[in-house]
Amino acid sequence: MPGAWTKKDLLGLDDLNKEEIELILSTAESFKEVSTREIKKVPALRGKTVVNLFYEPSTRTRVSFEIAAKRLSADVINIASETSSVRKGETLIDTGKNIEALKVDIIVIRHNYSGAAAMLARNVHASVINAGDGWHEHPTQALLDMFTLKEKLGRIEGLNVSIVGDIAHSRVARSNIWGLTKLGANVTVCAPKMLIPPAIGQMRVKVTSDIDEALADADAVNVLRMQFERDAQNAFPQQLEYFRHFGITKERLQKAKKGIIVMHPGPLNRGIEISSEIADGPNSVILEQVTNGIAVRMAALFLAAQANENISHENTD
Amino acid sequence: MKEKAKLLDKDAIARILMRIAHEILEKNKGTQDLCLIGIRNRGAYLAKRLGDCIEAIDKATVPVGVLDITLYRDDLTLIAQQPLVHKTEIGFDITGKNIVLVDDVFYTGRTVRAALDALVDLGRPKSIQLAVFVDRGHRELPVRADYVGKNVPTSQKETVEVRLAEVDGCDEVVIVEKD
Numbered sequence: 001m002p003g004a005w006t007k008k009d010l011l012g013l014d015d016l017n018k019e020e021i022e023l024i025l026s027t028a029e030s031f032k033e034v035s036t037r038e039i040k041k042v043p044a045l046r047g048k049t050v051v052n053l054f055y056e057p058s059t060r061t062r063v064s065f066e067i068a069a070k071r072l073s074a075d076v077i078n079i080a081s082e083t084s085s086v087r088k089g090e091t092l093i094d095t096g097k098n099i100e101a102l103k104v105d106i107i108v109i110r111h112n113y114s115g116a117a118a119m120l121a122r123n124v125h126a127s128v129i130n131a132g133d134g135w136h137e138h139p140t141q142a143l144l145d146m147f148t149l150k151e152k153l154g155r156i157e158g159l160n161v162s163i164v165g166d167i168a169h170s171r172v173a174r175s176n177i178w179g180l181t182k183l184g185a186n187v188t189v190c191a192p193k194m195l196i197p198p199a200i201g202q203m204r205v206k207v208t209s210d211i212d213e214a215l216a217d218a219d220a221v222n223v224l225r226m227q228f229e230r231d232a233q234n235a236f237p238q239q240l241e242y243f244r245h246f247g248i249t250k251e252r253l254q255k256a257k258k259g260i261i262v263m264h265p266g267p268l269n270r271g272i273e274i275s276s277e278i279a280d281g282p283n284s285v286i287l288e289q290v291t292n293g294i295a296v297r298m299a300a301l302f303l304a305a306q307a308n309e310n311i312s313h314e315n316t317d
Numbered sequence: 318m319k320e321k322a323k324l325l326d327k328d329a330i331a332r333i334l335m336r337i338a339h340e341i342l343e344k345n346k347g348t349q350d351l352c353l354i355g356i357r358n359r360g361a362y363l364a365k366r367l368g369d370c371i372e373a374i375d376k377a378t379v380p381v382g383v384l385d386i387t388l389y390r391d392d393l394t395l396i397a398q399q400p401l402v403h404k405t406e407i408g409f410d411i412t413g414k415n416i417v418l419v420d421d422v423f424y425t426g427r428t429v430r431a432a433l434d435a436l437v438d439l440g441r442p443k444s445i446q447l448a449v450f451v452d453r454g455h456r457e458l459p460v461r462a463d464y465v466g467k468n469v470p471t472s473q474k475e476t477v478e479v480r481l482a483e484v485d486g487c488d489e490v491v492i493v494e495k496d
Binding site: 023026027029030031033037038039041042043044072299302 | 387
């Protein structure tokens with residue numbers, strides 16, 4: 001039985017226990033139905049204001065949060081750092097306090113510094129939801145990955161999940177590792193040695209640089225995007241070379257379990273980390289992940305807003 | 318919580334459900350365009366049972382759905398323990414249907430108000446009727462029931478619990494006094 005949600009913020013899966021993760025997933029299951037209705041809207045967050053504060057370019061995560069908030073009847077404002085006073089030198093905390101002075105209830109933040117979401121959360125009363133902070137965490141992405149896994153395979157406990165790609169620079173990988181291991185999955189990470197973080201030994205995962213080994217027993221493979229705009233360029237100069245050694249192809253999947261699930265957080269680099277044949281093939285659940293992202297983000301917004309309201313009631317009593 | 322009195326047992330509950338089923342059929346002149354929608358949690362089981370009763374009487378299957386009204390409540394922040402959000406499962410189009418909304422205990426009327434909002438978001442039914450198993454009074458909104466299992470005058474210090482085998486292990490209706 002999932003427990004109650006008492007946190008005002010959702011900062012990462014490292015902070016959550018198994019019951020809290022399960023509560024988000026089961027709440028998301030209920031929200032998924034809302035998006036199948038003709039009128040895709042419920043009044044749960046009517047009168048609440050959500051600000052999407054994005055310091056990094058993002059389309060899919062921002063749009064997903066925006067749709068999720070709107071389907072809960074919240075009002076949504078988008079702030080992108082390129083067009084805001086951040087360019088005039090305003091600090092994150094000042095920006096946060098100004099947003100709060102506008103009586104905003106939830107701030108969804110994407111920032112290039114690890115820990116930015118947590119710092120903001122400590123300084124404002126509004127709920128803060130981490131939409132990706134540096135190389136640290138991207139909790140809603142990991143939650144939607146786990147939601148999709150559970151929907152496809154019926155469970156998470158005992159599953160073998162391999163995460164392939166730039167583990168060192170990936171907040172998606174980190175959040176997935178914390179979430180999956182808490183729910184009892186066996187996680188393998190696979191990358192060129194340069195792209196495996198030195199501290200990986202502290203996490204309960206198997207590490208390999210052999211893609212065939214990573215795929216051998218896997219029930220699911222989560223293929224990360226090679227982030228050539230970040231640091232992967234230095235570690236792996238040749239994109240084609242990466243594809244040859246680590247790319248997910250039909251030939252490689254033929255040696256894996258028959259029903260293996262292929263996931264990818266997007267955007268896809270076709271022909272670099274995954275072949276088009278696989279990305280568009282029967283094992284791929286990539287577009288279902290996008291759909292499930294809305295349900296998971298609705299659950300996160302709803303639970304955080306509710307908990308925050310209970311906290312502020314206690315304070316005024 | 319102290320149990321004060323047992324109002325109904327298993328057989329009494331079964332007889333009441335059968336009577337309500339007859340009343341629904343009488344009022345709607347059969348099962349044409351009829352459907353039952355139960356409000357989670359116990360209303361859902363009562364709707365299922367009413368569906369079985371109607372089938373036994375009229376030999377016709379009536380679609381039965383389940384409505385979760387958590388997202389439509391007006392008192393979310395007043396409840397200490399947050400209610401879990403569950404799924405709404407209505408596998409048919411409600412537009413043009415005569416819906417019988419089913420709940421276990423009719424009290425302030427706020428649950429029914431929320432359920433009406435939830436239903437009109439799902440389509441445009443021809444009519445919505447209300448069946449409740451126990452009406453305990455103390456309405457705070459202008460709503461009334463079309464079918465009532467039993468009227469139970471209560472004080473606001475008391476609550477009425479409809480216990481059903483599907484969730485509680487046995488069928489009974491009891492009055493309990495809050496501490």
